[in-house]
Amino acid sequence: MKIKAVAALGLVALLAACAGDDAVDASAGAGAGGAGVAGQPDPSTIAYFNQVVGDRVFFAFDSSEIDSQAQATLAQQAQWFRNNPAATATIEGHTDERGTRDYNLALGARRANAARAFLISQGVQADRLRTVSYGKERPVALCSDESCWAQNRRAVSVVVGAPTS
Amino acid sequence: MISLVSPASWRPFSLTHIRRLFALGAVLALSVLITAPLARAQGTPLEITVAGAEFEPMPIAIQPFQSADPSLTSVAADIVQVISDDLERSGLFRIVPREAHVSRAVPFDSMPAFADWRVINADALVTGLLARAEDGRLRVQFRVFDTQGEEQVEGLQLLSAPEDWRRVAHKVADGIYSRLTGEGPYFDSRVVFVDETGPKGDRRKRIAIMDQDGANLRYLPAEGLVLTPRFAPSDRAILYISYDTGEPQVYLMSLDGGQRERLGNFPGMTFAPRFSPDGSQVVLSLAQDGNTDIYAMTLAGRQMRRLTSHPGIDTGPSFSPDGTQIVFESDRGGSQQLYIMSNAGGEPRRISFGRGSYGTPVWSPRGDLIAFTKILGGRFHIGVMRTDGSDERLLTSSFLDEGPTWSPNGRVLMFFRESPGQSGSAQMMSIDITGRNLRVVPTPNAASDPAWSPLRR
Structure with a gap:
């Protein structure tokens, strides 16, 4: 869990470095003020989900394959959903800017669905998980090289139905 | 609205042809009657040949349009400016500057002194006359002369409400262009x-419509996150994508009243819509459980018919002009490629076999070519190929060129080009299908996803 937290914080720092503070995805920073005694949010909160569990997984170029790192993150997400049965999520599928608009909408749908299918395989009820694709419309990292594109090829679980922090 | 008429007072010019025009009845009816080439009495046809590698735009002189009514002087100059800009922007004409005109002004009902126009190297001469009709409408007459053949090759009259003067100018330019190039008209058309606006990570997108030359821009009541507007063949409605419900859905909007409606209510997102050529159907993509296939929907009954059924991404459908076939993109073979299938679905045949990947296919209104976006070696290109996939030609190259749309005559492509980086933004461009004449389409803000209207009626 500690490693996860470091990884998540490292990601936030990376995003900020590349994209500027105002460009960091709002969902990633939501409820950041709810840090507990040990500097960690309460485990039942969305802040905990976003910052400690990790709200997003990443994909290779033009791929919707859930790799081992994404599997580890999604397994943690699934456990959190099992522990917080009132919570539901919309899984947003995103792409980098290196594709055409229609294709990227379809690819984003594939990615969101792949993440959702994995969560369902881990015991999360299907009716708690919606999907939406944004294609290349909502990048979080704005530069035009692989360091940013890798962050934009993502599926983000946007949680509701739990305390924010 | 504009109508074309041929009143009794408008008689063929004594030595030459005047195109006879007739009213098409209703005030709303407007038609360009400039299709059949005029028989020429002698000499070689005054026509621009655009196929060759070396190409010189045709020098054309446009004499200031005359009017006996001083209140029309200003609009006469404005009309000539719009005509000149249209012809020049086509890349097929060079306007001989007014300062070079050595001839005395040619009265509208007289033959020009052709030698005076040949000496300034004007191959063609346009003269025009404005008047206010008894019913208050604007009457514009114009003639096109071949200065080498020393004859009139075109003569037309148009009537319109005074406020539609720009459309009249575009119609005049279309008449000149069509007669001298042999191509169909396209200036009297619009772009949606x-x-x-806003930062790259959170763009505000609004659907806008304007004349093809950038004039008369207005915003339509669709904003937030809206994508890929597409014209109906009637020019009176558009399809587009909106996230109004939280996920992408296809909407239909009337351009007469601005009424919007969502096309159907499906589990899953719908996108990539286009009308059938007769306007009765919409083809679109529907993504369900992560898999995207192509469907056709009747607008009358909202009946959905599935056209593809494959685990690959099938999207970007576009009808052939006769409505019998559909070109689309699919990654079923491992990468994005172009395929053609019957309008009833069935087994598609792949037509793109070059290196790289292909998307956003659009069938030319002439039926002969398919335009596409190609991604190759980290660059994006706009290209064209024949419908059997042969004769592929890439016309552009940049960090991101995407989404071609055809001019109504199948001669020009518009697309958008996005620049890289945090401050990157999109602008619309146009290019001739020969690969010449790359131009920026002027817009007040960044602009993407252009769709060219049919020729206005």
Whole structure:
């Protein structure tokens, strides 16, 4: 869990470095003020989900394959959903800017669905998980090289139905 | 609205042809009657040949349009400016500057002194006359002369409400262009597109419509996250994508009243819509459980018919002009490629076999070519190929060129080009299908996803 937290914080720092503070995805920073005694949010909160569990997984170029790192993150997400049965999520599928608009909408749908299918395989009820694709419309990292594109090829679980922090 | 008429007072010019025009009845009816080439009495046809590698735009002189009514002097100059700009922007004409005109002004009902126009190297001469009709409408007459053949090759009259003077000018330019190039007209047309403001990570997108030359821009009541507007063949409605419900859905909007409606209510997102050529159907993509296939929907009954059924991404459908076939993109073979299938679905045949990947296919209104976006070696290109996939030609290259749309005559492509980086933004461009004449399409803000209208009626 500690490693996860470091990884998540490292990601936030990376995003900020590349994209500027105002460009960091709002969902990633939501409820950041709810840090507990040990500097960690309460485990039942969305802040905990976003910052400690990790709200997003990443994909290779033009791929919707859930790799081992994404599997580890999604397994943690699934456990959190099992522990917080009132919570539901919309899984947003995103792409980098290196594709055409229609294709990227379809690819984003594939990615969101792949993440959702994995969560369902881990015991999360299907009716708690919606999907939406944004294609290349909502990048979080704005530069035009692989360091940013890798962050934009993502599926983000946007949680509701739990305390924010 | 504009109508074309041929009143009794408008008689053929004594030595030459005047195109006879007739009213098409209703006030709303407007038609360009400039299709059949005029028989020429002698000499070689005054026509621009655009196929060859070396190409010189045709020098053309446009004499200031005359009027006996001083209140029309200003609009006469404005009309000539719009005509000149249209012809010049086509890349096929060079306007001989007014300062070079050595001839005395040619009265509208007289033959020009052709030698005076040949000496300034004007191959063609346009003269015009404005008047106010008894019913208050604007009457514009114009003639096109071949200065080498020393004859009139075109003569037309148009009547319109005074406020439609720009459309009259575009119709005049279309008449000149069609007669001298042999191509169909396209200047009297519009473009619907996505106006973009705000930062790259959170663009505000609005659907806007304007004349093809950038004039008369207005915003339509669709904004937030809206994508890929597409014209109906009637020119009176558009399809587009909106996230109004939280996920992408296809909407239909009337351009007469601005009424919007969502096309159907499906589990899953719908996108990539286009009308059938007769306007009775819409083809679109529907993504369900992560898999995207192509469907056709009747607008009358909202009946959905599935056209593809494959685990690959099938999207970007576009009808052939006769409505019998559909070109689309699919990654079923491992990468994005172009395929053609019957309008009833069935087994598609792949037509793109070059290196790289292909998307956003659009069938030319002439039926002969398919335009596409190609991604190759980290660059994006706009290209064209024949419908059997042969004769592929890439016309552009940049960090991101995407989404071609055809001019109504199948001669020009418009697309959008996005620049890289945090401050990157999109602008619309146009290019001749020969690969010449790359131009920026002027818009007030960043702009993407252009769709060219049919020729206005």
